[in-house]
Amino acid sequence: MSLEVGLKAVALRAGVSPATASNALSGARHVAEATRQRVFDVAEAMNYHPNLVARGLRRQETRTIALLVADIANPYYPAVARAVHDRVDAQGYVSFIGNTDGDPDAEVRVLQEMRSRSVDGVIMGTMALSPERIRSVLGPIIPLVLLTGEAIASPGHGARTLRADEVGTDDAIGIGEGVAYLQSKGIGEIGFISGPADSIPGGGRLECFRAAMATADIALDDKWVEHASGYTLEAGLDAAERLLSLPNRPKAIMCANDLIALGVLEAARDHDLHVPTDLAVIGFDDIPTSKLVNPRLTTIINPATLVGYACADALMRRLEHPDSPFGHVALPTHLVVRASA
Amino acid sequence: MSLEVGLKAVALRAGVSPATASNALSGARHVAEATRQRVFDVAEAMNYHPNLVARGLRRQETRTIALLVADIANPYYPAVARAVHDRVDAQGYVSFIGNTDGDPDAEVRVLQEMRSRSVDGVIMGTMALSPERIRSVLGPIIPLVLLTGEAIASPGHGARTLRADEVGTDDAIGIGEGVAYLQSKGIGEIGFISGPADSIPGGGRLECFRAAMATADIALDDKWVEHASGYTLEAGLDAAERLLSLPNRPKAIMCANDLIALGVLEAARDHDLHVPTDLAVIGFDDIPTSKLVNPRLTTIINPATLVGYACADALMRRLEHPDSPFGHVALPTHLVVRASA
DNA sequence: CTGTTAGCGCATTCAA
DNA sequence: TTGAATGCGCTAACAG
Numbered sequence: 169m170s171l172e173v174g175l176k177a178v179a180l181r182a183g184v185s186p187a188t189a190s191n192a193l194s195g196a197r198h199v200a201e202a203t204r205q206r207v208f209d210v211a212e213a214m215n216y217h218p219n220l221v222a223r224g225l226r227r228q229e230t231r232t233i234a235l236l237v238a239d240i241a242n243p244y245y246p247a248v249a250r251a252v253h254d255r256v257d258a259q260g261y262v263s264f265i266g267n268t269d270g271d272p273d274a275e276v277r278v279l280q281e282m283r284s285r286s287v288d289g290v291i292m293g294t295m296a297l298s299p300e301r302i303r304s305v306l307g308p309i310i311p312l313v314l315l316t317g318e319a320i321a322s323p324g325h326g327a328r329t330l331r332a333d334e335v336g337t338d339d340a341i342g343i344g345e346g347v348a349y350l351q352s353k354g355i356g357e358i359g360f361i362s363g364p365a366d367s368i369p370g371g372g373r374l375e376c377f378r379a380a381m382a383t384a385d386i387a388l389d390d391k392w393v394e395h396a397s398g399y400t401l402e403a404g405l406d407a408a409e410r411l412l413s414l415p416n417r418p419k420a421i422m423c424a425n426d427l428i429a430l431g432v433l434e435a436a437r438d439h440d441l442h443v444p445t446d447l448a449v450i451g452f453d454d455i456p457t458s459k460l461v462n463p464r465l466t467t468i469i470n471p472a473t474l475v476g477y478a479c480a481d482a483l484m485r486r487l488e489h490p491d492s493p494f495g496h497v498a499l500p501t502h503l504v505v506r507a508s509a
Numbered sequence: 510m511s512l513e514v515g516l517k518a519v520a521l522r523a524g525v526s527p528a529t530a531s532n533a534l535s536g537a538r539h540v541a542e543a544t545r546q547r548v549f550d551v552a553e554a555m556n557y558h559p560n561l562v563a564r565g566l567r568r569q570e571t572r573t574i575a576l577l578v579a580d581i582a583n584p585y586y587p588a589v590a591r592a593v594h595d596r597v598d599a600q601g602y603v604s605f606i607g608n609t610d611g612d613p614d615a616e617v618r619v620l621q622e623m624r625s626r627s628v629d630g631v632i633m634g635t636m637a638l639s640p641e642r643i644r645s646v647l648g649p650i651i652p653l654v655l656l657t658g659e660a661i662a663s664p665g666h667g668a669r670t671l672r673a674d675e676v677g678t679d680d681a682i683g684i685g686e687g688v689a690y691l692q693s694k695g696i697g698e699i700g701f702i703s704g705p706a707d708s709i710p711g712g713g714r715l716e717c718f719r720a721a722m723a724t725a726d727i728a729l730d731d732k733w734v735e736h737a738s739g740y741t742l743e744a745g746l747d748a749a750e751r752l753l754s755l756p757n758r759p760k761a762i763m764c765a766n767d768l769i770a771l772g773v774l775e776a777a778r779d780h781d782l783h784v785p786t787d788l789a790v791i792g793f794d795d796i797p798t799s800k801l802v803n804p805r806l807t808t809i810i811n812p813a814t815l816v817g818y819a820c821a822d823a824l825m826r827r828l829e830h831p832d833s834p835f836g837h838v839a840l841p842t843h844l845v846v847r848a849s850a
Numbered sequence: 851c852t853g854t855t856a857g858c859g860c861a862t863t864c865a866a
Numbered sequence: 867t868t869g870a871a872t873g874c875g876c877t878a879a880c881a882g
Contacts, residue, residue, distance in 0.1 A: 171650060175859065185870075186859090186869090187870080198867075200867060219566075219858090221562060221565045221566050221858090221859080221860095222858070222859035222874090223859080224860095224874095225859080225860075225874050226859075226861050226874055227860085240590050240591050241591040246586075246587045250608060262626070263606055264606075265590065265594065284558045286561070286562045308512070309512060430801060460771060461798075517875080525852075525853085526852070526853045528878085531876070532852090535877085537877080538851090538852095540851075540852085544852085560875050562874090563858090564876055566859070566860090567857080567858055567875075568876085569858070
């Protein structure tokens with residue numbers, strides 16, 4: 169009934185058994201050159217293409233991976249997704265994409281879904297679930313790459329039991345550079361806008377910030393630490409409004425991501441504050457927009473493409489060498505001074 | 510050997526046959542309430558989740574779709590991807606993502622790949638292949654939604670033989686508004702920067718532009734029509750350099766997309782041209798960046814989220830009603846006047 | 851209402 | 867070097 173030509177049809181027309189046709193095409197076993205050629209010709213003539221679902225069931229290997237992020241429309245992720253795609257595509261893998269909005273229930277649901285679909289690997293930028301929970305939902309087998317800034321805060325954290333590779337950014341470098349830079353300009357009244365209080369990447373960056381302030385020996389007023397309700401411009405604007413309405417407001421604001429920082433820029437405009445003289449603003453991520461806004465955003469470069477490559481490479485490596493030691497890659501972040509600080 | 514609990518294991522523990530367990534869980538056939546409850550309890554206790562690869566093979570329905578675009582990192586697509594994801598996710602479908610860079614070979618390759626993977630449907634924003642070619646590579650069965658601005662240039666174009674739904678934008682509306690707006694400001698020397706000469710969306714927009722100029726009764730100097738080498742800021746900058754170096758340059762430039770327009774903005778800066786007084790610039794798409802740059806970009810809104818919804822809805826509709834008439838949706842575009850024109 | 855049989859399309863045993 | 871048989875995990879058809 170099926171209109172697709174299957175291996176059986178090719179074998180029939182080539183006058184061989186399905187097994188031989190399979191071997192001829194895949195090269196798994198040796199086949200007489202004449203036979204091989206004949207099978208190839210017939211397959212080509214009949215426009216045969218293997219059914220990858222059936223192959224996946226049989227081989228217990230689907231050559232699919234899952235890329236799970238909070239929101240593909242968040243400007244940081246597309247570059248990661250593209251980089252991952254390019255790397256795995258070169259190895260014959262295709263990617264499922266999943267958006268979780270950082271909602272723990274959604275994360276569990278989509279992880280379970282991907283497990284049911286027998287993906288060969290998962291790359292996940294979690295916002296809510298602990299690594300242990302992720303591993304437990306995903307089951308003990310499927311290779312997992314964690315895409316998280318916090319990886320570095322606790323290097324190699326439980327890799328043994330977690331059986332996961334970690335790719336992150338060394339946020340402390342860039343944030344340290346940012347604090348030092350502000351200090352060198354004589355600015356000590358530095359505030360920070362993090363993401364939602366319980367979210368992971370922003371929380372890690374906040375910790376980095378606290379550490380950097382301590383290192384720089386600058387007292388940190390806890391009133392100057394705000395939590396945006398999300399990693400969006402609007403949430404950043406709201407949080408900045410609160411910060412700028414304080415009786416004694418900070419002279420500089422560092423942010424957990426660029427969108428929040430863009431919100432701060434808007435808030436500064438609303439308050440008739442000149443950036444950077446009245447208020448210095450430093451973002452995080454260096455999304456494409458950042459070099460195009462006015463004033464151009466001083467920010468900390470989060471190398472999205474390299475992160476994507478590193479995730480894909482870690483996953484491909486584990487698929488080839490399942491028993492290699494688990495690793496964590498920390499890509500450096502760096503301050504890029506533009507016009508906002 | 511497999512560590513995953515299968516239906517057989519659940520059936521065994523529940524004391525029923527695999528078929529009954531299947532029916533109890535899926536509800537395909539009626540099962541005694543007591544049995545059903547027992548199967549559910551066992552499944553839950555054993556943490557059973559169906560193997561969707563096996564189900565796909567058996568049901569000849571994978572509940573996967575493919576979203577094929579030129580480049581997910583292009584800022585227009587993430588919003589489309591997110592919208593598609595949300596709609597199909599609600600129906601239990603997951604999305605493969607494919608990037609083709611508008612390369613015809615890559616498009617053929619990924620279409621073939623998706624066909625091999627038995628996706629239930631394809632949403633494709635083609636840049637290079639003709640609809641007929643796409644249909645031929647994809648085979649006659651798999652539902653196809655074409656995401657293309659040109660759909661509207663030739664409404665219902667070959668829908669019968671193509672067996673495809675089309676979702677596009679009515680680019681002529683917004684481009685007509687743009688030309689009329691410039692005319693109302695007394696600007697008649699209008700140039701246009703399209704995408705690569707052989708690419709589809711930019712070509713359609715160029716045609717709209719020519720038509721709008723004719724309607725407005727403005728003579729169009731062909732020297733003022735340029736082709737950018739891609740839909741990027743850099744390509745737009747290059748093309749604009751060529752246009753602005755002309756002995757008699759246009760007083761306004763309309764563009765096939767916003768990134769090209771952002772390149773024009775940079776070129777204008779390089780040439781010490783003040784926007785909009787020396788040079789008016791109008792983009793296309795209204796990507797998030799456009800409202801944040803300086804000067805804020807006057808552009809034509811391409812409702813990416815609505816486009817994504819429409820694509821997903823068209824696909825879901827066809828999956829439910831395979832024989833419904835093929836349709837094409839044209840979402841209106843509109844000029845939004847900001848500061849660059 | 852439930853169990854048995856069969857097969858989706860392929861790749862891997864085993865045997866020849 | 868090749869073919870026949872088997873089963874990946876699930877569900878549909880057919881019996882009972």
